[in-house]
Amino acid sequence: MGEALDWAAPWWATWRDPGRGLFDALRTDTDWPMALNRCGRAPVRFIPQADLPEGVAYESHIYATGGVPTRQNLHDFFNALCWMRFPHTKRRLNLLQATAITQAGGVQGTRGPLRDALTLFDENVLLLHAPEPIWQALQARDWRRLFCDLRSLWAEATAVTFGHALTEKLVAPYKSITAHVLCLPVPADLPPDTGAGPHPWDGWLAAQLQPGWLATKPYTPLPVLGIPGWWSANTVPGFYDDTQVFRPSRVEAKTRWAQGLGLETLPPAPTMMTVKSAPHGNLPIQLQSE
Numbered sequence: 001m002g003e004a005l006d007w008a009a010p011w012w013a014t015w016r017d018p019g020r021g022l023f024d025a026l027r028t029d030t031d032w033p034m035a036l037n038r039c040g041r042a043p044v045r046f047i048p049q050a051d052l053p054e055g056v057a058y059e060s061h062i063y064a065t066g067g068v069p070t071r072q073n074l075h076d077f078f079n080a081l082c083w084m085r086f087p088h089t090k091r092r093l094n095l096l097q098a099t100a101i102t103q104a105g106g107v108q109g110t111r112g113p114l115r116d117a118l119t120l121f122d123e124n125v126l127l128l129h130a131p132e133p134i135w136q137a138l139q140a141r142d143w144r145r146l147f148c149d150l151r152s153l154w155a156e157a158t159a160v161t162f163g164h165a166l167t168e169k170l171v172a173p174y175k176s177i178t179a180h181v182l183c184l185p186v187p188a189d190l191p192p193d194t195g196a197g198p199h200p201w202d203g204w205l206a207a208q209l210q211p212g213w214l215a216t217k218p219y220t221p222l223p224v225l226g227i228p229g230w231w232s233a234n235t236v237p238g239f240y241d242d243t244q245v246f247r248p249s250r251v252e253a254k255t256r257w258a259q260g261l262g263l264e265t266l267p268p269a270p271t272m273m274t275v276k277s278a279p280h281g282n283l284p285i286q287l288q289s290e
Contacts (some may be wrong), residue, residue, distance in 0.1 A: 008216060009173075011159075011224070011230060013195070018039055020106035026134060032072045042089040043066075044068045046070045048070065049071045052069040057106065059101060063093050063094050068080070068083065078125065078164035084198075085199045087201070088203050089162075091115035093111060096214070097118050097122075097269065098210055100115045101115070113215040116216040117214045117217045120219065122164070123164065124163040124179055125179065126162065127186060127190065128160075128186065128208075128222075129157060129158040135185060137149075138181065139183070141247070141248060143226070144240060146288075147240055159224070163180070166224075168226070172223075175225055175242070175245055177219070178223050179222050179224050180219035183218040183220055223246060
């Protein structure tokens with residue numbers, strides 16, 4: 001797996017135990033599933049990727065057998081750590097994925113918004129406990145207020161990189177790494193994380209994952225290396241001025257576009273109306289306002 005990880009980095013806080021010792025062991029172990037199973041920390045068994053039968057969906061196989069096909073790479077290493085620290089949440093995600101696949105008639109069927117949302121959650125979600133002003137600035141994509149004006153308030157926040165693809169990217173960090181923050185504030189009365197055993201947010205989080213709500217994709221973007229204390233480069237003046245990374249909200253982008261054209265206000269939005277058009281039924285059309 002290459003060189004050793006810098007486990008002192010702030011984004012590894014959730015994963016240092018059992019990650020650090022396990023990572024070192026796996027660098028010389030040729031049987032990853034057996035090594036992961038020896039930990040005894042996950043509610044599933046890790047099996048070789050080759051044991052996944054041809055034509056069987058990955059999520060369906062896990063649900064039916066309790067065996068997680070595992071490759072010898074960082075992506076699957078962080079997935080295994082997530083099973084160890086968030087066992088109830090991972091089981092819930094797996095149940096919802098397997099059920100959606102069955103209802104769609106298999107993986108070849110239409111994915112639909114729920115499966116898309118579940119995949120985003122599993123791969124790229126960041127969980128956040130933070131004071132209300134941080135949430136407000138985040139959802140407004142007011143990056144300067146979020147990271148500069150409220151910088152000291154981040155000392156009261158906790159961010160957890162749940163998605164294992166997100167965690168993998170941070171092995172070699174770069175400025176544009178962007179998480180999908182779950183728009184669900186973590187309650188303040190949950191106990192702190194000691195780093196051992198299941199994460200204290202796990203049971204609460206699993207209970208929140210209802211399919212109808214998840215299908216709405218309740219996420220908002222966050223360039224994670226903008227978090228104060230996560231990357232030394234974000235102390236440099238102008239770091240947050242990069243609009244290719246810290247992208248404005250759609251409203252702000254439209255306002256800037258209008259200002260660039262010398263307009264004081266935005267052009268009116270097209271009016272939507274419905275007309276009857278047999279034999280095709282009701283068709284929405286746009287009428288451009290004068």
